[in-house]
Amino acid sequence: MDSGASRSTHPALVFLGASGTVTGSRFLVTDGSDRLLVDAGLYQGLRELRRLNWAPFPVAPADIDAVVLTHAHLDHTGYLPRLVSEGFAGEVLCTPGTAALAAIVLRDSAHLQEEDARYANEGGWSRHDPALPLYTSADVERTLEHLHPVAFGEPRPVDGMNVTLQRAGHILGSSVAVVDIGGERVVFSGDLGRPGHPILRPPVKPPAASAMVLESTYGDRRHPPADPDALADAVRRTMDRGGVVLIPAFAVDRTELVLLELLRLRRAGRIPQVPIFVDSPMALAALDVYRAALSAHSDELDSKRAAPLRDLEHLDVHRIRDAAASEQLNRPKGPCIIISASGMATGGRVVHHLLRQLPDPRNSVVLTGYQAQGTRGRQLVEGARAVKMHGRYVPVRAEVVAILDFSVHADADELVAWVASAPELPQTVYVVHGEPTSSRALADRIQDELGIVAVVPRLGERVLLGS
Known part of the structure; x- marks a missing residue:
C-alpha cells in the first residue's frame, strides 16, 4: 500500500493502523517531506489482524523522521522494535513514565515472542518451519536507545513540526499528543483515561485543533456502576x-x-x-x-x-x-x-x-x-x-x-464530554482504536450531539488537514 505521503506538500494524516479494530495504533502525519509516526502499536487478537504485524510497513521505516508514543501499552508501542530492525533511526518521543514502562513492556514482548517461537518449534504446532519471533531481545535493546523523554507541556520541534504531550490519565506516563504542522494542528487522544481513575489525575482538556484522532474502545457503551461486591x-x-x-x-x-x-x-x-x-x-x-x-x-x-x-x-x-x-x-x-x-x-x-x-x-x-x-x-x-x-x-x-470496574478507558459519555471540553471544537474527529460497532456509534454521537464531522477512517486512508 502506498501511503501517498509524497503526493502533496499539504499537511496530511494517514491511518496505518487501529482502523476498524482496537489494536495496532499507527498514524502518520506528513507534509510530503517530513514524516512523523504517532504510535507504533502491535496488532493483537484475531489471526488476520496479527498477520498484519508481518506485512511490509507501508512507509519505508528509514524515511520516518520520528515516532511519538502516547503510552506504553503494547498495542501502541509493540511494533517499534520491528521498525528499528527494518531501518528506522530517528528519535522516539514520549514522557518519562512511558519511557520507563515501555522498556519493561518491550523487553517482555521480545522474550515472549522468542519463547513462543521456541515452544512452537519444540511442539510442532506452528504452521511455519521454523517459527520465528517478530523481533528479538537484541532489537529491543537497540530500540530503547532511541527513546527521548519529553516533559508534559514541553513543545518539542521535529523538523517542520512541533509535538507537545499532555496528561491523558490512562496509565502512568500516558499522554495526548498535540502535533502542529504547516499551520494546522491535530490532537491524538491516545488511550484516554477516566475522570475518576483510582490513582491517577484526570486527563487535561484538549486544545483547539483542526482535527482530532479519538480512541473508541468503549465508544458504544457506558461503564456500569461499580460493584463493590x-x-x-x-x-x-x-x-x-x-x-x-x-x-x-x-x-x-x-x-x-x-x-x-x-x-x-x-x-x-x-x-x-x-x-x-x-x-x-x-x-x-x-x-x-x-x-x-x-x-x-x-x-x-x-x-x-x-x-x-x-x-x-x-x-x-x-x-x-x-x-x-x-x-x-x-x-x-x-x-x-x-x-x-x-x-x-x-x-x-x-x-x-x-x-x-x-x-x-x-x-x-x-x-x-x-x-x-x-x-x-x-x-x-x-x-x-x-x-x-x-x-x-x-x-x-x-x-x-x-468484572468491568477496573477499566481505565473513558466510556462513550466521557469521550464525548472530552471532545466538547475543547475551547473550540475541531472541524473533524477521526474515530479509531475500536471495534467497528463501537467506532461507528461514537462517530454518530459526536456528529449528532456536537454538530461536527466525525468519521471512521479506513485502513490506509489519507486525509488532508485543515480546510
Missing part, C-alpha cells in the same frame, strides 16, 4: 470450594489496581487472608515504577488515593520472578490468588496457568478489563466451553467472572 464474592466462593482464583491482568496499571482492591477488601474483612502470587516479572517491574513515582511525588498521581501502594506488604503477596517458581504455581498447595499477565490471556505465563486451572470446577478465572475480539479472554467472557492453547483444546469447567 463482585471481586469479594468471587474470591469467597472460590475459597469455599478450595480452589484457585486466577486473575489475568495487564501488567501495567491493572495489576496495581487489582492489588489495591484486594488490599481494600482484606482490610475491610471482606476476603480471607490467603496467599497472593504476582506471577509476572513485567507486572512486578511496573509496580516498582508506580511506587517510585509515588515516592517522587509525581504530579500524575493523586497522592492520597495512590498512597496505599506503599502498604501492599499488608497482603500476603509473593513475587514470582523465575520460571521454575511459576511452574510450581500450576500445582498450588492450597487455595490462593494468582495474578498473571496478559490481561486478555493472549500470551505469557497466564496461559500455562489457564491450561492447569480451567479444567477444575473448584477454580475461578476473573477477567478485569476489556477483552478484544479473537482473544482467549473474549472467548471466556462469551461462554466458550473449550479454548485452544499450545495446539490443543482445554475444557472450561472453572467459573468465569467478568
